[in-house]
Amino acid sequence: MSEQVFTVADIGGTTLRIARYGTDTGAVTDIHRTPTEGMDRYPGAPVADLQNRVVEQLAALAARAVQRHDSTALALAFAGPVTADGRVMAAPTIWGRRGEPLPLRLLLEERLGLPVVVVNDLTAAVWRYAATEGTQPFCLITVSSGIGSKVYRAGEVLLDADGHGGELGHWTCDPSPQAPRCDCGGRGHLGAVASGRGMQAAARRAALAAPADYARSLLAHSAPDPEQLDNRALVAAVRAGDGFATEVLRGGLAHLASAINAVFTSIGVRRYVIMGGFALAVGPRFAELLTEELQRLGCFGLSAEDTRRMVVLGEPDDDHGLIGAGRLLTARSMARQIVSLR
Incomplete structure (x- = not known):
């Protein structure tokens, strides 16, 4: 079969990526980020x-x-729950509080033809890792602007037709009235506590609560004013072994570990692949x-x-959604060809 060429895109709360995917190599090239x-x-x-x-940005760049x-x-690949027919139901890290469902597939097909x-x-x-993880079920978790998850088992991702499933970032792990607010508007969600944005906010709160401890940390050298603290400084301090920064990270990871424990206890998945900009920036220490x-x-x-x-950590790049989208589209194209031959 001759090579097919697809355009693949991955949009998150911070970055939109778009690239060329060739079925012969299974690799992405001509990657643009904005x-x-x-x-x-x-x-x-x-x-x-x-x-x-x-929508305008996606349509123009695509x-x-x-x-x-x-x-x-x-x-x-879209950062939010998506139905089987391509409707986006929510996008907490992209447009925040829930609006009307967006028929994104139809809108893009009309514009692109x-x-x-x-x-x-x-x-x-998930489709990037399905080939390398073998036949064992696994849960893919991203820790970046928010937190998301998907379980892959017996050749499919566990979702219902309305896109429900794999939204571990919106599990309420802190029910207190003063819990951090999630991008979706709720309080105490895992994504508000343990995502990159959540960890940054936690570091700022910890600095204000314990200014003397903060002053002795590496973070204070990067950001004397805690309100100016960013994730680059937090990641660098954790990687350097700074105790203050490490305890902030550990506080968020305690909630993430509890969520993983619940997934394992309920459905028995033993393998958890961690990806996402924040987690991979921290690296093995995460x-x-x-x-x-x-x-x-x-x-x-x-x-x-x-x-x-x-x-285990995922691959040390941010091409997961691009490569996975290409492999998913390849699998669907092959399935259609098989059906047409029957």
Whole structure:
């Protein structure tokens, strides 16, 4: 079969990525990255306005890429729950509080004049790892602007037709009235506590609560004013072994470990692949601290050695959604060809 060429895109709360995917190599090339036209750039803008901005941005960049690639289809990995027919139900890290469902697949097909597949970004990314993880079930978790998850088992991602499932970032882990507010508007969600944005906010709160301890940390050298503290400084301090920064991270990871423990206890998945800009920037120390929290909790029925093997880091790049979207579209194209031959 001759090579097929697809245009693939991955949009998150911070960055929109778009690239060429060739079925012969299974690799992405011609990768372009640009800031997402969402609430990160326009804080406080109405949801409808942000939706329009994002659709226009996607359509314009995709149209140019499709022409450049001479591609036959577009696959989009989207940071939010997506129905089986390509409707976006929510986008907490892109336009914040829930607005009206957005028929994104139809809107893009009308603008581009070619087939479009829209899936959740983690649903797409799972397909990057499905080939390397073998037949064992696994849960893919991203820790970036927010937190998302998807479980892959027996050749499919566990979702219902309305896109429900794999939204671990919106599990309420802190029910207190003063819990941090999530981008979706709720309080105490895992994403508000343990995501990159959540960890940054936690570091600022810890600095204000314990100014003397903060002054002795590496963070104070980067940001004497805690309100100016960013994730680059937090990541660098954790990697350098700074105690203050490490304890902030450990506090968020305690909640993430509890969520993983609940997934394991309920459905028995033993393998957790961690990706996302924040987690991968921290690197091996992120997996080590998370594993320590899992071992502290104990996973029912597992030995300490079994628990130690549960968590691994994903590939050290941000191409997960792009590669996964290409592989997913390839699988669907092959399935259609098989059906047409019957």
